[in-house]
Amino acid sequence: MIECIIVGAGGFIGAICRYLIGMIPLKEKCVFPMKTFIINIIGSFIIGVIAALALKTNSLNPKIVLFLKVGICGGFTTFSSFALETNDLVRDGKMNIAVWYAVLSVAAGIIAVFAGQGIIRKG
Numbered sequence: 001m002i003e004c005i006i007v008g009a010g011g012f013i014g015a016i017c018r019y020l021i022g023m024i025p026l027k028e029k030c031v032f033p034m035k036t037f038i039i040n041i042i043g044s045f046i047i048g049v050i051a052a053l054a055l056k057t058n059s060l061n062p063k064i065v066l067f068l069k070v071g072i073c074g075g076f077t078t079f080s081s082f083a084l085e086t087n088d089l090v091r092d093g094k095m096n097i098a099v100w101y102a103v104l105s106v107a108a109g110i111i112a113v114f115a116g117q118g119i120i121r122k123g
Contacts, residue, residue, distance in 0.1 A: 006063055010071015014043075018076050031097055033085040036078060037105055043077035044109040048116025056120055 022035050047069055054065045082105055089098035 003063070003066060006067045007071045007074070010067040011075035012071075014072040014075025014077075017072075018078060031089070031094060032101060033082075033089075036081045036085055037101065037108075040077050040079075040082060040105060041108050041112045043073050044112035045116040046076075047073040048113035049120055050116075051113075052117040052120035 018039055021039055024035070026034065050065065050068045050073070054060050054069075082101075086098050086102050089095075089101060
């Protein structure tokens with residue numbers, strides 16, 4: 001039961017951070033869903049760092065790892081918004097942007113995880 005509270009507390013923090021970043025105004029109207037893209041790439045990088053730290057140092061408390069990975073990163077990143085925005089782009093006839101958004105989001109997210117882990121492994 002304590003694990004649920006830990007994940008919920010982290011999720012609260014992650015969701016608030018995502019909301020606040022979403023409130024940052026963009027100077028020009030961008031068709032590409034830049035905020036969600038950036039949020040998901042940052043979250044992917046951070047979860048890569050956390051996962052690598054957890055493997056590198058066995059001294060990290062598993063509850064802290066749960067709080068950070070599942071709670072904060074899970075609450076911060078947003079696959080459902082990514083899916084909806086991709087759908088909206090397709091619906092609005094912006095198929096090229098939708099494809100680029102989907103491909104770049106997945107590729108950049110995976111690269112960000114590798115980058116986060118790479119920084120910890122080399123450090």
